[in-house]
Amino acid sequence: MEICRHNDQIEISELDPFLAELLRQIPASASPDGVSAAEERLFSSPTNGKEPELCAEWKQYVEPELRRLFQSATETVTADLEQLNGNEKSLVNRTLHIPAKHIDAWLNALNQARLVIAVKNNFTELELSDHFRSPIGSRRDLSLFQINFYGFLQEFILRELDG
Amino acid sequence: MSRERRRGVGCRAQDKDTERTTHVLDETGSVTTAEPTKETRSEEDLDLPWQVVVHNDPVNLMSYVTMVFQRVFGYPREKAEKHMLEVHQKGRSILWAGMREPAELYVQQLHGYLLLATLEKLS
Numbered sequence: 153m154e155i156c157r158h159n160d161q162i163e164i165s166e167l168d169p170f171l172a173e174l175l176r177q178i179p180a181s182a183s184p185d186g187v188s189a190a191e192e193r194l195f196s197s198p199t200n201g202k203e204p205e206l207c208a209e210w211k212q213y214v215e216p217e218l219r220r221l222f223q224s225a226t227e228t229v230t231a232d233l234e235q236l237n238g239n240e241k242s243l244v245n246r247t248l249h250i251p252a253k254h255i256d257a258w259l260n261a262l263n264q265a266r267l268v269i270a271v272k273n274n275f276t277e278l279e280l281s282d283h284f285r286s287p288i289g290s291r292r293d294l295s296l297f298q299i300n301f302y303g304f305l306q307e308f309i310l311r312e313l314d315g
Numbered sequence: 316m317s318r319e320r321r322r323g324v325g326c327r328a329q330d331k332d333t334e335r336t337t338h339v340l341d342e343t344g345s346v347t348t349a350e351p352t353k354e355t356r357s358e359e360d361l362d363l364p365w366q367v368v369v370h371n372d373p374v375n376l377m378s379y380v381t382m383v384f385q386r387v388f389g390y391p392r393e394k395a396e397k398h399m400l401e402v403h404q405k406g407r408s409i410l411w412a413g414m415r416e417p418a419e420l421y422v423q424q425l426h427g428y429l430l431l432a433t434l435e436k437l438s
Contacts, residue, residue, distance in 0.1 A: 198422050200433050206419075214423050221427050263375065263429045270374045277373040303376055310378045 155305070157312045162255070164305075165247040172236050172246060174301055179226045179233070181298065182264035190271045194222065194264065222264055228257035255309055262302045269295050363437050365418040367411040370431040371402050383428040384410065387421060412437060 154165045167175070184190035195218060198210050235248050250258055270280065273295045280299065288294050369380075377399055384395035388410060401408035410432075411421055418434050425432035 194429065196426065196431055198419070198426070198432075198434050203434070206434070214426070217423075218426055259379070260427075260429070263379065267372075267374050267429060280373045299374070306376055306379055310376070310382055313382065 155308050160252040162250040162252070162309065162312060163247055164250070165245075167236070167246045167248060171301070172248075174298055175248065176233050176236055177298070178261055178265050178302070179230045181269055182222070182226050182261055184268055185272075187268075187272055190268045193267050193271045195219075222260065225257040225260035226264065228254050229261040232258075255313065259306060259309055262306050266299050266302050266306075269299050275299070364412045365415045366409045366435050366437050367418050367421045367425070368407050368409055368433050368435050369398070369402050369425065370433065371406045372431045375430060377403060379428075380430065383425065383430055387424045387428070 153167055153171055154163075156163055156165075164175075184194060195215050197207055198214075199206055201207065232248070232250055232254060236246055238246075273292055275296065279296060282296075288297055369384075380399045380402065381392065381395045384390050384398055385392060388395075390398070398408045398410055411418065415434070422432045422434050
């Protein structure tokens with residue numbers, strides 16, 4: 153896989169089917185799927201549970217706005233990922249183009265996905281800082297790899313934003 | 316957050332009343348003294364400052380957190396990095412302190428970037 157910036161877009165090229173599939177899983181991975189801990193992480197308390205009146209208003213007025221923001225980000229990413237639709241064979245050496253104006257949506261969706269995966273798997277800080285864990289032998293290993301892969305994409309995008 | 320809601324949140328508790336005497340110049344050019352009017356000053360003006368606190372999260376990347384601080388608070392990179400390192404090393408950092416309404420808006424923006432941020436009343 154190669155990743156570079158061309159004019160006003162980011163290109164992820166020479167994508168193998170495995171990494172292409174991980175990319176396609178970003179929107180689904182960002183969904184809390186009714187897991188309350190994941191939901192609580194995405195929509196955390198503004199006062200750590202203190203100030204119940206403020207928390208109640210936050211839930212009523214702010215949370216719906218945050219929900220819309222997060223949904224809009226994953227929808228943008230989903231639309232970009234349509235470039236990868238097709239069977240496994242057709243995914244060999246595919247290139248994904250991310251327009252510069254979608255970069256914020258990608259950063260947000262990648263972050264949602266990383267947070268939700270981490271909460272669902274209850275990863276420890278030690279596991280999350282183990283970037284070289286291998287090989288992928290279990291679903292848990294795969295989830296950790298997914299977090300690190302999405303983190304790598306975020307790092308690249310941030311570096312590009314820095315110019 | 317709606318303007319109405321923010322007003323509602325900011326102006327809770329009792330208001331402080333102040334009296335002001337108004338002098339009015341009428342059409343004939345004479346000055347009359349109007350009945351004293353009451354001005355209300357919300358407690359928000361007198362309230363203790365609130366602080367915006369960001370808490371450590373092992374998932375968010377350090378570079379991402381730095382970028383968010385630069386964007387939300389307009390901090391230069393050096394200052395944003397200083398706060399990011401404080402969050403990372405001490406578990407929390409106070410990013411801003413002031414009136415409740417802007418503090419709420421900052422926390423809302425930080426939540427939009429998925430950072431763990433809270434409002435705390437300065438004691």
